[in-house]
Amino acid sequence: MGVERGRERPKDLMTGAQVLSGQLGKTIQRLRKAYNLSLSELAEQSGVAKSIISQIERNETNPTLATIWRLSQALDVSIERVLATGDEEPFIEKSSRADTPILVSDDGRMRLSIIGWIKTVEWLQWYDLSADPGGELDSDAHQRGSVECLSVLEGEFEIDVAGAVQRARSGETLRYRCDRPHTVRCIGDAPGRATMVVIMKAAVME
Template sequence: MASSATRRTAPSSASATPAPASAPPRVGEQIQRMRTERKLTLDDLSRAAGVSKSMLSEIERDKANPTIAVAWRLTNALGISLDQLFATQRAHETIAVSGPHEIPTLDGHDAKYQLRVWGPIELAGKFEWYELTLQPGGALVSNAHEPGTREHLTVLAGAIEVEADGDTKRLKLADTARYQADVPHAIRNAGKTEAKALLVVIHG
């Protein structure tokens, strides 16, 4: 562990908000978040960075500020640069807002459908929700997802036909279909006008 004489924090990058001179940057929360995102335990990161577990615990709880050398070891083990660590510092957002241009959109031009991905990317593969738009004649045809996966589809406009494992149901406005998605399945526009639906996928 570094002595108090050598305990210096790494300089922040130009894009980070500078901390007051009397208050060194608090990096503990950022390191803990990145460690958790990578599914690393304190022991894992401690061994990978060559930093004692007790020191890492103090840093994550903002009880101690890392030296430049320790910060470099930690960021190297996490696969990021020092600049990235400090550039991510910002005030905690109680409400995070995404504009329309930040919502990923999948276009199936030939199949005449559009999927807007409303769910956050970190939940992909676990719990997802989409806005599905189908043009007349449009269809979203899917192979079987992993065992136990189910879909929940609510019609917001138009008429939609859902097929799963050979069974077919026609839905009208405000109807909701719940069905297995670990079998081949399809969602089709059953009318002559544009159809929209909320599609929720819960993976098994």
């Protein structure tokens, strides 16, 4: 009887691996797209070849546990979540006002609440910006290829990037290179509010 189990086990394992692979591919692809990562970017962050990740997502290969672990680390999730049977597992995280760090400009007239996820700070930063009239925020250059997006919710702002100046009012968005010194100003007589998103490691702009 022990011999018969030994003969059946490889078939059972193969079937289980195929089922797992089908669910795993969907999960990896869903998480990668949720983080807005390309196959190349995930390959770079995980150390897993782009071709292998593509095969996993298309359910054309059964990855080793080591490969799954590297992908889970790059996607900032536990290996248990990656291997979970349900491919539509929800992710909900709540931060209170008290837990939200606030940065203040040198003149004390601009405040940036860090509402982005701290785990993505190396490639994506997200702020809720509020400003008093005349407030000014001077920033040093970020790494090459970085882009900043300022979506104005209230008031009027002015962006100065190395001498190039552009303005935006409520409902308008400015996108600009931030890999050089740049300044954000709240102009006019009214307070201003905006959402600021900094995309790090973007494609290098020539």
